[in-house]
Amino acid sequence: MTRLPDTAWRNRLGLPELLAALGSDDDMVRLVGGVVRDTLLGHRAEDVDCGTRFEPQESSRRIKAAGYKVIPTGIAHGTVTAILPSGPIEVTTLRHDIATNGRHAVVAFTDDWQADAARRDFTINALSAEPRDGTIHDYFGGLEDLANGIVRFIGKPIERIAEDHLRILRFFRFHARFGKGVPDSAALDACMARANDLMALSRERIADELLKLLRVADPAPTVALMLESGIFTPILPEIARDGVERLTRLVDRERVADAAVDPLRRFGALLPQRPAMAAGIAQRLKLSRVATRRLEQGAAGEHDAPRALAYRFGTDIATDIILRGDMPDGELAAAMASLKGWERPRLPVGGGDLIARGLKPGPVVAATLQAIERRWIAEDFPGGDRLDPIVDQELALALRELM
Structure with missing residues (x-):
């Protein structure tokens, strides 16, 4: 039997008491989703989420009785947030779908753990763990898929994508992060067949998911796969082979320069290197003014000394230009060091x-x-x-x- 390791986050201040209040001794609450998956892989767990058989009113009552504040962050869908001394914890009532339309789901509460797991997208995201001893519950083969680096839909991929079109982009993001080797063929075929469904999504959701994908250590192979599979055609037809080549080179130069991963910089490398077009795409995706200016200026390909660029455009844009430019790799570290902690000076003459x-x-x-x-x-x-x-x-x- 697989058990969740006894990692530090499981003993974070207030969490054992919260779980006890929610019925951890009676299997009324479990740790669910990404925290289980990431802990099993030895990755840092970013967010701790719980599923509970209690309906939101009862879970809220129990959280308050344990002495913690409750925020009804998504109570219509069964989610409340418990504010612990160590930070927020989302607590969501078990659900099953009543109706879906590709963007939103109508849900009903349930007390069936497997029914709740079945509405998740991929097998590796449907794992749950009992708080008492870390016993893992795996209804759909997620443990084996996790070990083998396979991102696989629960049920028929075509049907799961019809329920929520964003799952196309999520598939590629999770493959980039957790996949090993070639992707699951049934999942890939379904994503290709339903790529046009992406046009029904809001531009904000598309942008958010793409930027999440570009945060992974090396998204370039997966982005290349998306281009070859026609995934960008309905939503970002401007992305072409040369964009993937620029992204690949940028990822390598980030390593050379020991630069922090920046998804917006990587997105800029993917786009055509024409300022007006980059700005237009940013506006279409409803990115912020700051992000739009950064993509526009980064596409201009200015040539100047690092601090001169930072003086004109700011440090972020200067870094984008340098890493995406043609400066020899051997000079990158010094260029980046010259910008570290640098503040824009004021001309001392008036x-x-x-x-x-x-x-x-x-x-x-x-x-x-x-x-x-x-x-x-x-x-x-x-x-x-x-x-x-x-x-x-x-x-x-x-x-x-x-x-």
Whole structure:
């Protein structure tokens, strides 16, 4: 019998007491979903979720009786959040689907653990564990699939995708994270057959899922598979083979530079390197203004010194340009180090300083300041005695032209 390891998160402050209040001794509550899957793989468990046979009103009452605050985060679908001293825990009443339309489900509460597990998408996500001794319950072969690196739908893939079209993108995300070798053929065939269903989803849901996919260590092989399978055609037809090649190269350069994974940077590498088109795609996906500007500027392919780029565009965009650019790998580490902790300086000369030294107010002041700033940036932002010659030379030029 497989049991959940006794890892640190199982003893986090308040969790044993919460589980006891929800009936852990009587199999009224179990640990469910990703926390079980990730712990079995030895991965860090991000979120701890519980399933319970109690309906939301009763689970809320028990949580309050144990001394914890309850937030009805999704009570219509059976979910409340218990606020423990160590952080929030979602508690969801067991459910089964009454009706689905590809985007939303109408659910009813149940006390049947297997019925609740059956409504999950993949076998590896349908595992549950008893809090008392960690006994794992596996109704659909998820343990074997987890061991073999197979992402497999529960039931018929075509039907599961019809219930929720986002499962197409989730399949590829989970394959990128947990899959080994070739993907499950039945799942892949179903995703290809129903790719057009993605057009019914909101752009926000599509963007969110794609960015989650791009967070995995190396999403490039899976993204290439999605392109070959026609998954992008209905939603992002602009993505092409050269985009996958840029993504592959970016992932390699991130490793060389020891740069943190950034899904938006990776998404920018996938898109055509044309600023207006990148901005248009970002707007279509309803990304934020900051994200849109970053994709637009990152696609421009500017060439300049690292700090000069950061001064013009900000550190994030400068990092995007450098990692996606043609700087030799041997120079990447130094370039990235030059931006670490760097704060945008302020030009230590103003118009008043130039006027005090003889320039008459007017356009010439602004033009001279711009000339000083260009040289100041090009020479890596010198100050004090190193800045004075630049100011003297540009001021002399301006005064000469006025004579």
